[in-house]
Amino acid sequence: MRGLIKAAAVAVVGMAVRRLVSPGGGDGRWQRGPLVRRHPRWHVVTVNRSTDDVVRGKRLPEPLAGLGEAVEIRFRRAAGDRGIELAVRLRDGDRSAVIAGIERLSGRDPDQAIRAALREAKQLLETGEVLHPDYPPTTESTAVNRPLQLATRQGRREGRL
Amino acid sequence: MKALVWQGVNEVAVSRVPDPQMRNEQDAIVRVRKTVTCGSDLHLLGGYIPFMQRGDVLGHEFLGEVVEVGPQVRRHKVGDRVVVCSFISCGRCWYCQQELFSLCDNGNTNPAITESAWGFASGGCYGYSHALGGFAGSHAEYIRVPYADQGAFTVPDGVSDERALFASDAAPTGWMGADLGGVKPGDVVAVWGAGAVGQMAARAATLLGAERVIVIDRLDNRLRMAQTHLGVETLNYQTQDVGGELLERSGGRGPDVCIEAVGMESHSSGPQFWYDQIKQQLRLESDRPIAARAAIYHCRKGGSVFLLGVYAGLVDKFPLGALMNKGLTLRGAQQHGHRYIPMLLERMARGELVTEHLATHTMSLDEAPRGYDMFKNKHDGCVRAVFEPAA
Ligand SMILES: NC(=O)c1ccc[n+]([C@@H]2O[C@H](COP(=O)([O-])OP(=O)(O)OC[C@H]3O[C@@H](n4cnc5c(N)ncnc54)[C@H](O)[C@@H]3O)[C@@H](O)[C@H]2O)c1
Ligand SMILES: [Zn+2]
Ligand SMILES: [Zn+2]
Numbered sequence: 001m002r003g004l005i006k007a008a009a010v011a012v013v014g015m016a017v018r019r020l021v022s023p024g025g026g027d028g029r030w031q032r033g034p035l036v037r038r039h040p041r042w043h044v045v046t047v048n049r050s051t052d053d054v055v056r057g058k059r060l061p062e063p064l065a066g067l068g069e070a071v072e073i074r075f076r077r078a079a080g081d082r083g084i085e086l087a088v089r090l091r092d093g094d095r096s097a098v099i100a101g102i103e104r105l106s107g108r109d110p111d112q113a114i115r116a117a118l119r120e121a122k123q124l125l126e127t128g129e130v131l132h133p134d135y136p137p138t139t140e141s142t143a144v145n146r147p148l149q150l151a152t153r154q155g156r157r158e159g160r161l
Numbered sequence: 162m163k164a165l166v167w168q169g170v171n172e173v174a175v176s177r178v179p180d181p182q183m184r185n186e187q188d189a190i191v192r193v194r195k196t197v198t199c200g201s202d203l204h205l206l207g208g209y210i211p212f213m214q215r216g217d218v219l220g221h222e223f224l225g226e227v228v229e230v231g232p233q234v235r236r237h238k239v240g241d242r243v244v245v246c247s248f249i250s251c252g253r254c255w256y257c258q259q260e261l262f263s264l265c266d267n268g269n270t271n272p273a274i275t276e277s278a279w280g281f282a283s284g285g286c287y288g289y290s291h292a293l294g295g296f297a298g299s300h301a302e303y304i305r306v307p308y309a310d311q312g313a314f315t316v317p318d319g320v321s322d323e324r325a326l327f328a329s330d331a332a333p334t335g336w337m338g339a340d341l342g343g344v345k346p347g348d349v350v351a352v353w354g355a356g357a358v359g360q361m362a363a364r365a366a367t368l369l370g371a372e373r374v375i376v377i378d379r380l381d382n383r384l385r386m387a388q389t390h391l392g393v394e395t396l397n398y399q400t401q402d403v404g405g406e407l408l409e410r411s412g413g414r415g416p417d418v419c420i421e422a423v424g425m426e427s428h429s430s431g432p433q434f435w436y437d438q439i440k441q442q443l444r445l446e447s448d449r450p451i452a453a454r455a456a457i458y459h460c461r462k463g464g465s466v467f468l469l470g471v472y473a474g475l476v477d478k479f480p481l482g483a484l485m486n487k488g489l490t491l492r493g494a495q496q497h498g499h500r501y502i503p504m505l506l507e508r509m510a511r512g513e514l515v516t517e518h519l520a521t522h523t524m525s526l527d528e529a530p531r532g533y534d535m536f537k538n539k540h541d542g543c544v545r546a547v548f549e550p551a552a
Binding site for chain 2: 046048082083119122123126127128129130131132133134135136137138139140142144145148149151152154155156157158159160161
């Protein structure tokens with residue numbers, strides 16, 4: 001049964017390595033190889049609020065405002081009355097995948113900051129708050145769960161968004 | 162406070178952990194009165210969902226008393242007796258508005274794992290690993306309940322703790338299987354698994370007007386329970402010919418709706434079991450879909466199959482040919498409890514939905530490791546072990 005834990009750790013580390021060479025989030029882009037330069041892409045969330053509700057305030061939700069000049073931000077009414085789409089991308093900075101991967105592992109990847117800001121902005125607009133994880137945690141740190149802890153610490157900054 | 166924590170694969174222990182704290186203005190803190198084992202926990206215990214860490218508190222089906230509310234909580238006050246949905250949902254995102262509550266966009270504080278694994282993240286769940294948010298579970302003296310206005314439901318006075326407890330998870334899960342599986346008056350419905358979830362699905366099918374409901378398992382005590390308490394028919398897949406019986410009982414057509422309430426640790430006595438068991442242990446498939454395969458095979462042409470059993474990853478030898486050529490509808494979901502709990506509590510109050518028989522063993526939280534051992538190994542006819550932290 002210990003094998004199961006090892007398998008989990010391998011899976012998590014595997015996920016991280018895949019991301020290292022695939023800043024897009026570990027999906028099909030894997031095939032492009034690590035050295036291709038890529039243009040910053042749009043990260044988009046749909047918020048279940050009317051365009052008016054969001055734009056009328058004339059002020060960006062705080063997490064997005066916090067990204068400052070480094071990013072471009074777009075709003076668009078979502079099709080089918082789904083609310084409003086918020087899109088963010090880095091203004092400039094074609095980065096090689098290797099640089100992006102290193103930044104990502106060290107937690108200094110601007111795309112991670114964009115993901116977290118978008119998720120938090122959406123939560124603020126939809127629910128009025130950003131949902132926080134439990135604190136203090138009951139989880140203990142052990143040698144076995146270190147990779148998983150690393151992965152979960154980045155929970156809001158990672159994923160495919 | 163005292164809590165039952167995961168220590169490693171197949172190891173749980175009662176230990177002291179920090180008390181939960183309010184983290185959001187919409188939170189409540191609930192003193193747990195009753196908290197119960199679920200088949201889903203077995204997948205965590207066995208390490209089949211590899212996102213548990215030492216010290217994580219287990220448990221997601223519970224009832225208790227509100228002891229603290231945040232400034233934004235409107236519907237609850239200190240002293241309310243509440244049953245809490247096992248899934249954590251905001252009630253305001255698009256998915257919640259569609260009543261697909263377990264798909265909530267704002268319930269999982271750690272969306273990266275499931276987003277990477279499944280394409281998109283599901284909602285959060287208490288005590289259900291770091292993949293579903295890492296929220297502490299309910300096998301504890303106290304628990305933090307985020308989005309308390311949405312997730313906690315006041316229990317009507319006439320309904321006992323023993324009955325209302327199952328409105329948290331087992332009853333809404335079973336109801337969802339029958340409802341979203343599309344059970345209609347006059348249908349023949351087959352349910353794989355006679356655990357609490359399968360039994361609740363069978364009861365829901367009856368209440369939705371099914372003419373024949375047939376529950377399939379190998380544990381005679383559970384099948385007898387389904388006959389006695391739910392008045393449904395049963396089949397023992399080890400001693401009876403399931404295919405032949407289902408044909409005979411459905412006029413040769415096959416069941417209209419097949420509900421699978423077994424999940425990824427499905428059992429069988431044939432070579433199929435060893436095939437899946439070995440592949441699972443070698444990580445060549447993560448889940449054993451034996452009952453799911455059977456449900457698809459036996460379902461009538463154009464019928465509907467609903468997966469209530471939990472699956473985590475990949476399965477093998479999946480009968481896509483049968484699914485496609487018979488024109489089946491296949492659905493599955495984690496439970497959208499918020500959609501059903503108020504209605505279920507009313508039915509409980511009217512005596513239409515009875516659940517007490519599921520609680521075969523009740524004990525103090527200190528005895529929870531023994532409770533899990535009994536529940537996992539189905540000893541002494543254990544269907545659900547209920548823990549009382551205050552006892
Ligand atoms: N979708 C949801 O939101 C949700 C909620 C709760 C539980 N679940 C899942 O539902 C499943 C059942 O939960 P439970 O608490 O009733 O579990 P349980 O372990 O008490 O019951 C499972 C039953 O399935 C039977 N079984 C095993 N293999 C079988 C087979 N091949 N054919 C027929 N029966 C078979 C077992 O004998 C047992 O009685 C689990 O996978 C659990 O994770 C899902
Ligand atoms: Zn459950
Ligand atoms: Zn929601």
